[in-house]
């Protein structure tokens with residue numbers, strides 16, 4: 001049973017996120033030629049950080065796993081380090097150990113910061129999380145300026161622009177290496193679509209574009225596969241449920257935080273895609289909130305092809321239904337405000 005579960009998690013982490021052929025993947029992972037890769041998780045003792053640390057420890061592409069937080073990481077690291085998989089695990093606690101945690105990192109995943117409580121929007125987290133992200137990104141630009149940064153901390157629509165500004169000021173900004181993690185929106189859209197369309201969830205693909213908050217989350221169900229004959233009302237309901245997925249969890253947790261387990265899964269999927277890209281696996285595609293010129297906004301989530309330097313190609317939106325066109329038009333002003341808020345914060349403080 002245990003072996004079967006582990007095998008299933010591992011195979012998810014090393015296969016179907018991309019359209020790479022199973023043959024190529026086998027060749028890549030079946031030999032000792034898998035490169036050394038260090039992944040650092042900042043906020044590793046938190047609700048997302050702990051299960052994410054577990055999932056990254058199960059990923060055979062990781063050779064070093066650095067777990068950083070302001071408190072609690074020695075315990076998490078000791079615990080996770082006993083798992084008999086490839087990576088060496090080390091815990092780092094407090095700012096004086098941040099340098100060691102970051103040095104040599106290929107991928108830095110950031111779930112550091114406070115989560116929502118019922119009644120709050122993601123933007124309500126800005127005042128606390130903006131400062132946290134800013135200082136962590138300043139350290140990244142000093143100690144591992146070439147790492148791919150996977151930003152999970154909310155509000156993603158603002159924290160990604162903050163990170164970009166910090167890197168620009170430090171002279172280390174590379175737009176190919178900064179990603180807002182929106183994978184949970186895709187995970188949710190796939191799950192909800194499969195339930196409604198009565199198709200096997202493992203076969204489902206749905207791009208989700210825009211940003212990561214409320215109406216800025218725009219699932220493109222018109223492009224969902226396998227195709228299903230859903231009514232307009234069903235599409236509207238699926239769209240709304242995807243947009244409100246985070247709030248659904250916040251309310252169900254009733255004051256005890258927001259999505260952690262599903263987010264750790266989504267974060268692990270996205271970090272794995274980044275590692276595959278770095279390792280030269282072809283055709284790795286995930287949705288992410290990145291610097292973009294596919295709309296008038298400087299950052300936008302869409303399908304992104306990942307490669308040896310991070311973003312290889314920001315892919316277009318593809319054909320949209322009238323409903324999706326309308327959703328796109330409505331989300332742009334809101335997303336613009338959040339992006340500008342992040343840019344302004346980074347340059348004022």
Ligand SMILES: NC(=O)C1=CN([C@@H]2O[C@H](COP(=O)(O)OP(=O)(O)OC[C@H]3O[C@@H](n4cnc5c(N)ncnc54)[C@H](O)[C@@H]3O)[C@@H](O)[C@H]2O)C=CC1
Nearest residue numbers: 043045046047048069070111112113114115152153154263
């Ligand atoms: N992008 C997405 O789809 C999602 C994003 N989130 C966001 O992820 C963030 C974390 O959520 P949870 O893990 O549930 O919160 P949590 O409160 O359980 O954990 C956050 C961790 O960050 C740590 N931390 C605080 N300041 C830090 C600093 N300066 N350096 C390093 N670590 C620091 C805390 O000590 C804590 O262990 C929140 O902002 C939440 O809104 C949550 C779910 C989905």
Ligand SMILES: O=C([O-])CC(=O)C(=O)O
Nearest residue numbers: 116184245246247258259
């Ligand atoms: O809703 C929240 O605050 C956390 C989050 O981003 C999500 O679950 O999508």
